[in-house]
Amino acid sequence: MPKTVRQWTASAALAAALGLLTPGSTTAQQEAQLDGGTFEHSVGGSFAGTETFAVRRRGEDVVAVGRVTREGGPETLRALEVGLRLDSSGRPTRYELQTREGPGLHVVVNRTGSRLRVTTAADDGERFTEFLADDRLVLLEREIAHHYYELARRIREAGDPRSLDLEVLVPSESRTVSLRVRGLSRDTLTVEDARVSSTRYELSVGGEETLLWTATEDGRIVRVAIPERGWEAARVARP
Secondary structure: OOHHHHHHHHHHHHHHHOOOOOOOOOHHHHOOEEEEEEEEEEEOOEEEEEEEEEEEEEOOEEEEEEEEEEOOOOOOOOEEEEEEEEOOOOOEEEEEEEEEEOOOEEEEEEEEOOEEEEEEEEOOEEEEEEEEOOOOEEEOOOOOHHHHHHHHHHHHHOOOHHHOOEEEEEHHHOEEEEEEEEEEEEEEEEEOOEEEEEEEEEEEEOOEEEEEEEEOOOOOEEEEEEHHHOEEEEEOOOO
């Protein structure tokens, strides 16, 4: 079976499990892959896990699915699956996170009209939170690299990225934080012994410095880092 078909089968199965796909999938839609691959996570310079993902266009929507494994002690979320659906304007319509190994956590986000309803179920019970789903809102888990896909698109399309004033919804924390682009510069990264020309964005996410590198050629995410946490995710294959 061709590699591209295997990748689609795996990502489709995961998306279906997370309730992001409906029975209307077609072969033509299988070809609308926007990105996919693997990131390696590190904490304090040491290997900490992997993240495999696929981002696909389905009709006018974008569906992103992924699996993250993290090494650590008993309180670490050691394996989780995530799925996100965005509409044609990039606004989130549905999101789901579920742990497969480690402490139990199940997060579901659904958009109803102008509101996003976040349902969180953990060992200590269930809670509900609602947020305004306006055009400023971007949904992402801070330590999941492919979640920066939509943010990277908005930054690239902005005339002056430093003029952006966005709000980030962190579903697993049921809270929003502000996001600003503080600066940008040209950089070159090494991926699989190849030199990749990239743009390095310096972000402030809730006051916490975050660094985002995107490939100059096609805007794909190459690396994400949060220096205060010592966390970094780097793509292991050339985008």
